[in-house]
Each structure stands twice: as structure tokens, then as C-alpha cells.
Amino acid sequence: MADRLTFDSVDCGDVLPEVKQENTQELTWKHAVASLDYNPVHTHPEWCKTAQVFGLPVPVMHGNQTMSLMCKVITDWAYPVGGRMKRIEIKLIKPVPVGSTCTYGGAVTEKHPLGKGEDFVTVEVWAKNQDGEQVGIGTAQVRLPK
Amino acid sequence: MDYLEEMAKYQKTEKEKEFGSDFLKTQEVEDYEFWDEIEIGKETETEVPIKFEVKAEDMMAYAEGVPDDNPLFYDEEYAKKCGHDGLVAHPLFGTQVLFFVLRKGHGSWLRTPGSRNPGQVMEWYDPIRVGDVLSLKQRGYDKWIKRGKYYMRYLAEVYDQNGTLKCRLFTTLILPKTRADVLRFVKGEHALEA
Numbered sequence: 462m463a464d465r466l467t468f469d470s471v472d473c474g475d476v477l478p479e480v481k482q483e484n485t486q487e488l489t490w491k492h493a494v495a496s497l498d499y500n501p502v503h504t505h506p507e508w509c510k511t512a513q514v515f516g517l518p519v520p521v522m523h524g525n526q527t528m529s530l531m532c533k534v535i536t537d538w539a540y541p542v543g544g545r546m547k548r549i550e551i552k553l554i555k556p557v558p559v560g561s562t563c564t565y566g567g568a569v570t571e572k573h574p575l576g577k578g579e580d581f582v583t584v585e586v587w588a589k590n591q592d593g594e595q596v597g598i599g600t601a602q603v604r605l606p607k
Numbered sequence: 608m609d610y611l612e613e614m615a616k617y618q619k620t621e622k623e624k625e626f627g628s629d630f631l632k633t634q635e636v637e638d639y640e641f642w643d644e645i646e647i648g649k650e651t652e653t654e655v656p657i658k659f660e661v662k663a664e665d666m667m668a669y670a671e672g673v674p675d676d677n678p679l680f681y682d683e684e685y686a687k688k689c690g691h692d693g694l695v696a697h698p699l700f701g702t703q704v705l706f707f708v709l710r711k712g713h714g715s716w717l718r719t720p721g722s723r724n725p726g727q728v729m730e731w732y733d734p735i736r737v738g739d740v741l742s743l744k745q746r747g748y749d750k751w752i753k754r755g756k757y758y759m760r761y762l763a764e765v766y767d768q769n770g771t772l773k774c775r776l777f778t779t780l781i782l783p784k785t786r787a788d789v790l791r792f793v794k795g796e797h798a799l800e801a
Binding site: 482488490491492493494495496497498499500501502504505506507508511512513514515523524525526528529530532533535536537540541542543545546547548549550551552553556597599606 | 610613614617618622623626627628629630631668669671672673674675677679689690691695697698699702703706707718719720721722723724725726727728729730731734792795796797799
């Protein structure tokens with residue numbers, strides 16, 4: 462990729478730098494506070510032992526936290542040059558129990574040269590757990606400067 | 608120290624301190640919407656009465672809770688140098704907005720104990736900025752049964768004080784089917800068929 466990221470400098474197949482994040486109960490509590498999503502499946506270890514919403518006796522990471530970290534792959538890449546996300550669609554495949562370490566990444570798959578400031582690229586994004594299993598996949602549309 | 612006290616240590620912003628963190632209060636759960644009580648195909652549109660006045664501390668707190676240390680989310684001058692018109696809101700900042708305004712009644716199924724997140728769709732139209740006063744319009748968009756699981760989807764649209772559409776969120780969850788199922792979850796029992 463060129464030094465200065467622009468719509469013209471991007472090619473299909475370009476791979477975005479990965480993000481890696483360990484998920485702890487403390488981190489999940491912090492995300493609950495930040496998102497105001499205090500669902501006990503994320504926050505209440507004792508409740509999770511019996512409720513087992515995902516068939517697991519432990520809290521799991523917020524799905525929207527997984528999505529936020531998938532977005533970080535894009536914001537780290539595109540936002541420092543004035544890029545913006547236009548749309549994202551993410552499917553969450555597996556729950557991420559507290560204690561997991563996930564890696565998040567993406568690659569450019571489409572360019573849409575629409576002109577008039579409407580140019581955008583499509584990025585396929587993914588999240589994998591420490592065993593290499595996909596926990597989330599998705600597609601993002603990202604506007605980039607000319 | 609219990610889990611609510613643990614989380615209280617991290618509550619820093621005005622909204623975080625004001626917002627109730629116990630999602631297992633039976634009376635509040637009784638006020639939620641339940642999957643089997645929402646008519647399939649019914650579309651309602653409601654402007655939610657609670658507004659969300661965006662402060663820099665709200666935007667920074669969301670990014671910090673991701674965690675995302677990109678200075679675009681914390682440093683207005685840096686964000687401007689990068690071509691933005693001010694402090695940048697993390698793309699999923701709308702999550703905080705939704706939970707802040709949807710506390711009971713229409714759309715409150717978002718808070719349901721026992722719910723699962725199968726993935727989401729979001730679209731952005733105009734940047735959320737410090738000082739915006741955000742309001743929410745939403746309607747029941749779809750509900751379906753797949754492999755024995757009960758899905759609910761609303762379309763939530765976030766507008767600013769000028770009526771400008773900021774983002775659209777197709778919020779989707781897999782829910783326990785009935786009020787009784789949810790109340791079993793409140794007691795810590797497993798109440799899902801699939």
C-alpha cells in the first residue's frame with residue numbers, strides 16, 4: 462500500500478493491520494459501563510454459572526464489543542486520513558468467554574468509484590479466537606479521501 | 608465485593624453514574640417488551656422521550672471501554688488535523704445512546720436477560736458531534752423463528768436536534784420466547800429451548 466492512504470492508492474486484496482486483544486472480566490465490566498449494556502450474561506459471574514445462556518458457566522464478551530474491535534481494524538486504518546465508515550454488517554458466530562484472546566483483521570475486497578465524493582471500498586472483516594476459530598465475520602463499507 | 612460494586616468503580620461520566628446497572632430488577636424486567644407479545648409484521652413508530660445530549664466525556668468513555676486508544680477519539684485538535692470536523696465518535700457509540708434511552712416499554716427487549724446477539728447492521732449518515740442532542744425513532748422491523756430460536760429486529764434511527772439523520776441501527780437479538788422464560792432467567796435458571 463502507498464504511504465498516504467487514499468481511495469486511489471487502495472487495491473482489492475490489500476490486507477489491513479490486525480488488532481489483538483485479551484478479554485478479561487475487568488475489561489468486560491468496563492465495556493458494560495461504557496456501553497450501558499449491563500446484561501448479566503456479560504457482567505454477573507455467579508448468575509452465569511446457572512443461567513448458562515450460551516451453554517457456558519462463565520460470562521461472555523459483549524457482541525457489540527467484538528464488533529467495536531472489528532471496527533477498530535478499520536478506524537485505525539482509514540480514520541487518520543479522514544476516512545469514514547458508511548455501513549457495516551456483522552455476523553457473530555461463536556460466543557467469546559472471558560479469558561479469551563482474539564485477533565481482528567480485514568482485507569479490501571471491492572472498490573466503488575462512484576465519484577462526487579461517494580467513492581467507497583468494501584472491507585471484509587473477521588474476528589478469531591486464540592484457537593483460530595472465527596467468532597465473527599462481516600462486511601464494511603468505508604469512504605476514503607480521493 | 609459484588610459485581611455491581613466492581614463495575615461502579617469504573618463509572619466516571621455523568622450518564623454512567625446516573626444509569627441503573629442492575630438488569631435483574633424484577634419490576635423493571637416486567638416493563639420490558641417480550642418476543643411473543645409483539646405481533647409479527649406489526650410496525651410501530653415511536654419517538655423515544657429520553658434525549659441524549661452528547662458530551663465529550665461520553666464519546667471518550669465509549670472508546671475507552673472498547674478499548675480503543677486511537678487519539679481521534681480523545682484529541683479534538685488531532686482529529687481536525689486528520690480531516691475530521693471535531694472529536695470523532697467511535698462507530699459503535701450508538702450502542703451507548705440506545706441503552707441510555709431505551710429503559711422500559713417500546714424497544715426495551717434490548718436489555719432482556721437471556722438474550723443473545725447474533726450480529727448487527729449499522730449505517731452512518733452524518734458524524735455525531737459533541738453538543739448534539741440525539742433522539743431516537745424506532746419501529747418493529749421483523750421477527751422470525753429459525754432453528755428453534757426467536758429473533759427480534761427493530762430499526763432504530765438516531766437524529767440530532769436539527770432533524771438530521773445520524774445513523775440507522777438494525778438491532779437484532781435472539782430472545783427468550785415468553786415473559787415467563789425471561790423471569791426464569793432473572794432467577795438464574797436456564798430457559799432457552801435452543
